[in-house]
Amino acid sequence: MQFMLLFSRQGKLRLQKWYVPLSDKEKKKITRELVQTVLARKPKMCSFLEWRDLKIVYKRYASLYFCCAIEDQDNELITLEIIHRYVELLDKYFGSVCELDIIFNFEKAYFILDEFLLGGEAQETSKKNVLKAIEQADLLQEVRLGGGLFFLGFNSFH
Amino acid sequence: MPAPIRLRELIRTIRTARTQAEEREMIQKESAAIRSSFREEDNTYRCRNVAKLLYMHMLGYPAHFGQLECLKLIASQKFTDKRIGYLGAMLLLDERQDVHLLMTNCIKNDLNHSTQYVQGLALCTLGCMGSSEMCRDLAGEVEKLLKTSNSYLRKKAALCAVHVIRKVPELMEMFLPATKNLLSEKNHGVLHTSVVLLTEMCERSPDMLSHFRKNEKLVPQLVRILKNLIMSGYSPEHDVSGISDPFLQVRILRLLRILGKGDDDSSEAMNDILAQVATNTETSKNVGNAILYETVLTIMDIKSESGLRVLAINILGRFLLNNDKNIRYVALTSLLKTVQTDHNAVQRHRSTIVDCLKDLDVSIKRRAMELSFALVNGNNIRGMMKELLYFLDSCDPEFKADCASGIFLAAEKYAPSKRWHIDTIMRVLTTAGSYVRDDCVPNLIQLITNSVEMHAYTVQRLYKALLDDISQQPFVQVSSWCIGEYGDLLVSGQCEEEDPIQVTEDEVLDVLEGLLASNLSSPVTRGYALTAVMKLSTRLSSVNRIKKVVSIYGSSIDVELQQRAVEYNALFKKYDHMRCALLERMPIMEKAAANGPTETVQTNGEAEPAGLEPKHPPTIIQPANQANDLLDLLGGNDVVPVISTAPAMKPASAGGELLDLLGGLSLSAPTPAPPIPMSQPPFLLDGLSSQPLFNDIATGIPPMTAYNKNGLKIDFTFERSNTNPNIAIITIHAANSTEAEMTNFVFQAAVPKTFQLQLLSPSSSIIPALNQGPVTQVIKVLNPQKQQLRMRIKLTYNHKGSPVQDLAEVNNFPPQSWQ
Numbered sequence: 001m002q003f004m005l006l007f008s009r010q011g012k013l014r015l016q017k018w019y020v021p022l023s024d025k026e027k028k029k030i031t032r033e034l035v036q037t038v039l040a041r042k043p044k045m046c047s048f049l050e051w052r053d054l055k056i057v058y059k060r061y062a063s064l065y066f067c068c069a070i071e072d073q074d075n076e077l078i079t080l081e082i083i084h085r086y087v088e089l090l091d092k093y094f095g096s097v098c099e100l101d102i103i104f105n106f107e108k109a110y111f112i113l114d115e116f117l118l119g120g121e122a123q124e125t126s127k128k129n130v131l132k133a134i135e136q137a138d139l140l141q142e143v144r145l146g147g148g149l150f151f152l153g154f155n156s157f158h
Numbered sequence: 159m160p161a162p163i164r165l166r167e168l169i170r171t172i173r174t175a176r177t178q179a180e181e182r183e184m185i186q187k188e189s190a191a192i193r194s195s196f197r198e199e200d201n202t203y204r205c206r207n208v209a210k211l212l213y214m215h216m217l218g219y220p221a222h223f224g225q226l227e228c229l230k231l232i233a234s235q236k237f238t239d240k241r242i243g244y245l246g247a248m249l250l251l252d253e254r255q256d257v258h259l260l261m262t263n264c265i266k267n268d269l270n271h272s273t274q275y276v277q278g279l280a281l282c283t284l285g286c287m288g289s290s291e292m293c294r295d296l297a298g299e300v301e302k303l304l305k306t307s308n309s310y311l312r313k314k315a316a317l318c319a320v321h322v323i324r325k326v327p328e329l330m331e332m333f334l335p336a337t338k339n340l341l342s343e344k345n346h347g348v349l350h351t352s353v354v355l356l357t358e359m360c361e362r363s364p365d366m367l368s369h370f371r372k373n374e375k376l377v378p379q380l381v382r383i384l385k386n387l388i389m390s391g392y393s394p395e396h397d398v399s400g401i402s403d404p405f406l407q408v409r410i411l412r413l414l415r416i417l418g419k420g421d422d423d424s425s426e427a428m429n430d431i432l433a434q435v436a437t438n439t440e441t442s443k444n445v446g447n448a449i450l451y452e453t454v455l456t457i458m459d460i461k462s463e464s465g466l467r468v469l470a471i472n473i474l475g476r477f478l479l480n481n482d483k484n485i486r487y488v489a490l491t492s493l494l495k496t497v498q499t500d501h502n503a504v505q506r507h508r509s510t511i512v513d514c515l516k517d518l519d520v521s522i523k524r525r526a527m528e529l530s531f532a533l534v535n536g537n538n539i540r541g542m543m544k545e546l547l548y549f550l551d552s553c554d555p556e557f558k559a560d561c562a563s564g565i566f567l568a569a570e571k572y573a574p575s576k577r578w579h580i581d582t583i584m585r586v587l588t589t590a591g592s593y594v595r596d597d598c599v600p601n602l603i604q605l606i607t608n609s610v611e612m613h614a615y616t617v618q619r620l621y622k623a624l625l626d627d628i629s630q631q632p633f634v635q636v637s638s639w640c641i642g643e644y645g646d647l648l649v650s651g652q653c654e655e656e657d658p659i660q661v662t663e664d665e666v667l668d669v670l671e672g673l674l675a676s677n678l679s680s681p682v683t684r685g686y687a688l689t690a691v692m693k694l695s696t697r698l699s700s701v702n703r704i705k706k707v708v709s710i711y712g713s714s715i716d717v718e719l720q721q722r723a724v725e726y727n728a729l730f731k732k733y734d735h736m737r738c739a740l741l742e743r744m745p746i747m748e749k750a751a752a753n754g755p756t757e758t759v760q761t762n763g764e765a766e767p768a769g770l771e772p773k774h775p776p777t778i779i780q781p782a783n784q785a786n787d788l789l790d791l792l793g794g795n796d797v798v799p800v801i802s803t804a805p806a807m808k809p810a811s812a813g814g815e816l817l818d819l820l821g822g823l824s825l826s827a828p829t830p831a832p833p834i835p836m837s838q839p840p841f842l843l844d845g846l847s848s849q850p851l852f853n854d855i856a857t858g859i860p861p862m863t864a865y866n867k868n869g870l871k872i873d874f875t876f877e878r879s880n881t882n883p884n885i886a887i888i889t890i891h892a893a894n895s896t897e898a899e900m901t902n903f904v905f906q907a908a909v910p911k912t913f914q915l916q917l918l919s920p921s922s923s924i925i926p927a928l929n930q931g932p933v934t935q936v937i938k939v940l941n942p943q944k945q946q947l948r949m950r951i952k953l954t955y956n957h958k959g960s961p962v963q964d965l966a967e968v969n970n971f972p973p974q975s976w977q
Contacts, residue, residue, distance in 0.1 A: 013216055019286060021253050028218070045519045046483040075455075076488060077448035078408045081398065104169055106216065107209060110245055115278075118317040119285040121354050124347040125405045126395045133310065137275045140237040 001079070001120035002054060002069045003030075004113075006102065009063050011035045014102050015109055019120035038067055048076050059083050063099045086116060089130055111137070162195055163188075165209045172217070185219050196227055204231060205239045208246050215249060225250050225257050232264045240268070240276060244283045253289035262292050269299040274310055277303070281311070285318035293322040297329050304336040309345040316340070316351035320358045330359055330366065341379050346396055346403055349383065353409040360416050370417065377417050377427045384410050384431055388438065399443045411435070411452040418460030425461040432457055436469055447477070447485050451492070458496050471496065471503040478510045483519055490514060490525035497532045508533050512542070515549045520556075523549075527557060531564040539572040543582060550590050558593035562586050566598055576609045577655060580616050587637075588623045591630025599635050604747045606640060615655040617644040622659065624669060629678045635686045638673060641666060642690025643744060646697035663698045667691065671707060684719055692726045696741045705730055859886075859974040865951065865966050869896035870925070872905075872951075873932075874968075876975045884942045886975050893932040894925040896957070903955040905935055910948060914940040925955070939976075947976035 006015035013035075018027060037051060038058050049056050051069075057079040058067040066083045070076065087097070089112050094101040102109050115130045115137075117123065124130050163171075168188060175181035192207045208227050215221035228250060231243025251258045261283075268280035281303065284296060300322060303315035323330045333355070340352035356376065360367040370376040387402045396403035414432075418425040435453050440446040450473055457470040474496075477489030493511070497504045511533065514526035527549065534542045543565070550561045565586055573579035583602055587594065606616050620637040628634055641648065645666055651658040673679050673687040688711060695704045708730070711723035729737050859876035866872070872892045879885035894900050903923045909915050920935035941947060949968040954961065 013218075016216070016249075021287065021289075023252065023254065042518075044483075046487045046521060048484060048487055049521055073412075075408055075412070075448060075452050077444055077451050077484065078405065080484070081404060081445055081448060085398075103173075104166060106213065107242065107245060111241065114245075114282050114286075118282055118314055118351075119321045121317055121320070121351070122405050123313050123317055123351055125350050125403050126346060128395055129347060133275070133278075137237075137241070137278075140273065140275055141241070 001074070001082075001117070002071065004069075004117075005031060005034065005065075005067045006109075007031075007035050007065050007067070008099060009039070009065070011039060014064065014099065015106060015113070017110070017113060017117075034067065034069075038065055047080060057083070061087050064102070082117075082122060085122075085127065086113065088127060089116060092127070092131055093134065162191060162203045162207055162210075165206060165213065168210050169213060172213075181217075182219075185214050185217070189214065189219070193223060196223070201234070204234075205236070205242050209242050212242075212246055212249055221250055225255070229257070229260050229264070232261060232268075237273075237276065240279055244279045248283055248287055251287070253287065253292075258287075258289060259291060262295050265292070266296055266299060269296065269303065274308060277311055278314055281314040281318045285314070285321040288318075288321060288325065290325045293325045293329070297322050297326070297332060301332055301336055304333065309343065309348050312343070313345070313347040313351040316348065316355045320351075320355050323358055323362065327362060330363060333359075334366075334369075338374075341376075341383065346406055350403075350406045350409060353380075353406070353413050357409070357413045357416060360413070367416065371421060371424055377414065377424045380410050380414055380417075381428055381431045384414075384435070388435065399445050400440055401445050401449065404445045404449055407435075407449050408452045411449070411456050415456040415459050418456070418462075420461070422461055428456075428460070429462060429466060432462070433466060433469065436466075436473060441476075444482070444484070447480075447482075447488075451477075451488055454492060458492070458500075467500055468503055471500055471507075475507040475510065478507060478514065483517070483522060486514065486517070487519070487522050487525065490522060490529055494525060494529050494532070497529060501533075504529075505533055508538065508542075512545045515545060520554065523553065524557065527553075527561060527564070531568060534568045534572060536572045536574075539568065539574060540578075543569070547582070547585055547589075550586065555593065558590045559595055562590050562594045563598060566601065570605070576612050577615070580606070580609060580612050580619075584616075584619055584623065587620075587630070587633040588627070591627075591633030594630075594632040596632065599632050602636050603639050606636070607643075607744050608746050610746070612655070613640075613644045614647040614653045614658075616640060617648045618653050618656070618659060621648055621661065621666075621669070628673060628676060631680050631683050634673060634679065634683050638670060638683070638686045638690045641670065642686075642693040645690075645694045649698060663694075663700045664703075666694070666698070667700060667703055667707070670694075674707075674711070681716055681718060684716065685722060688719060688722050688726075692722075692729075693741045695730075696738050860972050862970055862972060864890070864949075864968040864970075865953070865964075867964065867966075868957075868962070869894060870900065870953065870955075871895065872953075874971075876972070879938070882940075884940055884944075886939045886941065886947070888937040888939060888975070890935050890937065891932040892925050892934075893929050894927055895929050897927050898958045899927045900925040900955040900957050900962075903933060904953070906952040906954075907937060908950045908952075909939065910945065912941070912943050912945050913947070916940075941976050944976060947971040 002020045003016070003018045005013065005017075007013050013031060016027070016031065022030070034051065034056065037049070038056070041049070041058075047057055047059055049058075054069045054071065055074070055076060056067060056069055057076050058065055059080060060066075066087065068079055068083060070079050090097040090102070090109065093108070093112060094105070112130070112134055115124065115133050124133075172181055172184055175184055188210065192211060195203060195207050204227055208224055208231060211221045211224040211227075224246065228243050228246035231239040232247060234240060234243065247258070247261060251261070265280045265284055268276050269284075271277050271280070281300070284292065284300070288296070300315055300318050303311050304319055306312055306315070319333050319336075323333070337352070337356060337359075340355070341349065343349055343352070356370065360370055384407060387407055390402060392400075393402050396406075398404050401407070411432075414424075414428050418428055432453055435449065436457070439449050439453075441450065454470040454473050457466050462470075471493075474489045474493050477485045478493075480486060480489075490511070493504055493507070508530075511526055511529050514522055515530065517523055517526065527546075530542060530546060534546075546561065546565055546568075550558060550565065553561060565582065569579050569582045573582070583605070587602075606613070609616070617640045620640050624634065624637045624641075647653075648661050648666060649663055651660060653659075670687050670691050674684055674691075679687065688708070691704055691707050695701050698704075705727075708723050708726045711719050712727055714720045714723060729740070859878075861873055861875040864872045864874045870892065872890055875889045875891065877887045877889075879887055890905060892903065892905065901924050903920070903925050905917075905920065907915060907917065916938045918936040918938070920933055922933050925933045939947065948971070950965065951968060952963070952965050954963045956962070
């Protein structure tokens with residue numbers, strides 16, 4: 001996978017994960033164009049489209065579009081499953097996830113994504129294992145590493 | 159100073175903004191607060207501030223001033239800090255900035271941290287955005303972690319290694335030992351990432367590929383794992399709609415594809431498991447179909463037995479009937495890939511594919527169109543063409559150009575009759591006439607010219623259609639050309655194919671004049687129309703009217719039109735005796751080898767091949783005696799006569815001006831003008847293209863000496879044409895080493911039949927003495943069949959008062975000049 005974008009039906013970006021090195025300007029340009037293209041698609045159309053030299057796989061869940069750019073040799077149908085798995089993970093973590101959860105907890109959405117995918121490929125195919133790892137990592141936020149307890153309070157920067 | 163506001167509060171505040179300006183204001187205020195907080199080097203709230211910055215960055219606002227702060231967070235001992243710090247690094251830093259290198263040390267430390275979740279953060283960041291320098295520095299650490307027994311870290315290390323290899327391919331070797339027992343892991347995460355790593359290595363290096371095939375016996379291991387996945391009972395942890403770990407299955411199938419490609423033994427070893435997966439996988443959900451899709455791709459790519467291939471194509475056929483449009487799309491894409499190799503099998507699904515032309519989805523329609531064209535053959539042409547023409551009528555504009563071109567190509571290859579062919583062309587021109595590509599127009603004209611018995615029918619039908627609509631330029635161009643050429647047939651009312659219509663000469667001229675005057679006509683179209691009017695002067699009797707029209711346009715603002723009109727006027731006034739000959743009916747045109755598909759023997763599944771045999775080049779006959787005429791020497795039929803363009807000295811006589819006239823007509827028009835025979839379009843068009851004809855960069859074809867006698871030395875230098883790889887451009891350099899100059903120098907050349915030759919004007923007809931400045935001349939050779947180039951040359955010149963003439967054969971052309 002080269003990148004994954006999450007955006008609302010109004011075209012507002014909610015998450016962007018890039019697995020290829022691009023300048024900020026290029027990322028903005030790609031995002032703008034792709035969001036426009038995907039939002040223009042009618043509901044009856046299929047989830048795949050060719051864009052530049054990439055294959056775009058997208059799926060809408062409620063008010064959010066999940067959009068992945070994959071390479072020629074990647075399997076489109078399994079990418080749909082990857083997207084679905086990510087949504088399931090978010091759903092389990094937040095409990096019936098909705099767009100607002102992702103807006104207010106965007107950093108958590110990233111953490112979950114980074115436990116599921118690494119460098120654009122799935123690192124863990126068990127839902128249970130991904131969620132367990134996140135849980136454990138969250139617990140660590142309450143401790144100072146390397147000895148000495150110092151409770152910061154969970155999500156203190158919120 | 160009050161504590162910086164919390165992230166949640168910031169988000170809430172910003173979302174209350176009602177306008178873009180209001181939002182910008184809030185952001186700017188908060189940015190300023192964050193900046194000053196950074197300046198105070200506050201450790202407590204750094205994490206909070208960076209998190210807010212990341213939010214603002216996502217909204218599209220600048221956040222570069224937070225980059226260094228991310229690095230400080232990464233170096234912190236608090237896990238929360240590290241988490242946000244690494245996230246910030248992945249979002250704000252990229253490898254173009256030197257700043258990111260400062261991370262390297264932190265990452266190195268964290269890779270060795272006592273807490274696996276910290277190690278995980280480091281591996282993730284490195285594997286996501288590590289630059290080549292970072293990868294070089296840290297590859298050793300990654301390799302170490304690849305060998306750990308901790309599966310949480312091992313799986314991450316594997317994907318991190320994939321990234322390292324992509325960035326620094328030379329480091330691939332280093333990870334080889336660690337891959338030894340990756341596949342004996344039970345943990346699915348490790349298995350999945352290991353397969354990805356092995357795939358990366360095999361794709362990158364053929365040596366690795368054969369190593370894994372032969373030494374590691376990867377195929378049996380993969381087959382075993384796949385088998386277990388399919389056969390094992392329900393495993394809740396990895397189950398997706400009744401299928402056990404589809405992600406792993408798909409990756410294994412992909413790796414098997416790479417291992418089996420081109421290798422008989424490997425392909426055989428995986429045959430059974432592929433058949434098993436293909437037949438046993440549940441197809442009711444997307445998951446199962448994803449696995450089937452990957453299986454089909456693998457079967458088609460390896461050396462599978464025919465039974466398996468048929469099974470694969472049938473799966474695709476079933477996909478085409480699936481309700482899910484995604485599945486249909488994927489099926490069409492795959493069928494397009496296999497249509498060349500397994501043509502007959504795909505043909506069986508032709509009707510389903512044609513139905514997909516009516517699908518609502520644009521991508522599916524396009525695929526179906528491409529596939530339909532690939533499946534057209536002599537047997538199904540009528541039926542297929544009906545569907546394709548219907549598609550052309552109703553499809554979106556973005557398809558029309560491609561569809562029209564495809565229809566023309568298919569019609570040309572498989573037309574059952576000339577009339578059908580002409581009808582089809584006209585149907586396309588009238589329904590999608592403005593989308594037809596410009597280069598189709600000359601092809602169509604050529605086709606029509608060569609269908610001699612259909613001329614009357616063609617011009618009549620085109621004329622009728624023209625009366626209805628003159629807006630579609632390519633159509634109008636073809637029509638006006640035909641009217642100009644066959645207007646006499648139109649007026650005389652001879653038509654065998656259908657009832658002839660009554661048309662008077664004035665009506666015909668009205669139509670053409672209408673085209674000339676209309677705003678809808680492009681300049682090119684007007685050019686066609688004017689020439690058509692002119693041609694009618696020898697075919698119809700209303701010569702006076704034509705003269706009037708032509709003279710009016712002599713003062714047209716359009717330079718092209720003006721030039722044509724002036725020249726035609728001149729034709730009326732001064733060269734009337736030549737007019738008939740010049741405007742004669744066009745002869746049948748030789749199809750230029752470069753334009754059409756002469757070498758494809760693609761049969762598209764027909765019973766006997768329709769193939770075109772490549773012509774065997776005739777051998778050049780060695781003459782016993784020397785005669786004057788070069789052609790006689792080589793036995794007339796075998797040689798294409800050379801066409802020299804205007805000689806170096808332009809004589810002031812009428813003949814010279816006539817050449818100018820023709821020269822003006824042929825070379826100035828952007829589209830080919832009729833008077834010059836079209837048997838050499840590549841050359842004419844070459845001359846007209848705006849690209850430089852010659853490669854500026856030396857192509858590396860060595861020069862050669864073609865002739866060296868009596869003080870006259872002729873060298874050939876070579877270049878390839880930019881516009882057509884079958885054309886070699888030879889520049890001759892004629893040098894004179896004697897003390898007397900050689901005057902009236904004429905260089906002539908002849909080549910075997912399969913070539914075409916064009917000579918341009920020489921730089922001079924006088925070769926100065928004592929090698930002072932050679933005379934150069936350019937020869938262009940079209941060699942579509944890549945035959946060995948040979949040439950016979952004839953030289954005539956005056957030396958020291960007496961005429962000299964010589965003949966020579968040039969056989970020592972370097973292979974690169976004709977291959």
